Amino acid sequence: MNRTYELMFIVRPDMVEEDQDKLISTLESAVSSTGGHVKNVEKMGKRRLAYTVRRFHEGIYILLTVEGGGGLIHELERRLRVSEPVIKFLTVRTDEEQKRLEKIKKIRESRRKAVPAPAETGGETAAVTA
Secondary structure, three states: OOEEEEEEEEEOOOOOHHHHHHHHHHHHHHHHHOOOEEEEEEEEEEEEEEEEEOOEEEEEEEEEEEEEOHHHHHHHHHHHHHOOOEEEEEEEEOHHHHHHHHHHHHHHHHHHHHOOOOOOOOHHHHHHHO
């Protein structure tokens, strides 16, 4: 069963752009070999970390949006865990959240259709002028 995941990982701040691209392409090939596909890759750039991680105060953030199964995510997390330049990573399943937001949107639309807009009455202006 294919699900949508966001995989955010932070790499060392001194990592060269070419090495970042190589790491991303390695992850993309792992995704495609296990039957999933990468929807989006977003390099968010260098940012200050909230706390020191492995003696680093800054890191380069990269966000992958992936569609696939649980085995795929397990493999990606394994690869990130053994990759030396990766400081931290986090995987979040987003398909349930998207379903929830669509459900809320449908409920709001049905409420808008059920409650008609109040019509203006001219009776109040006639009483004021008389």
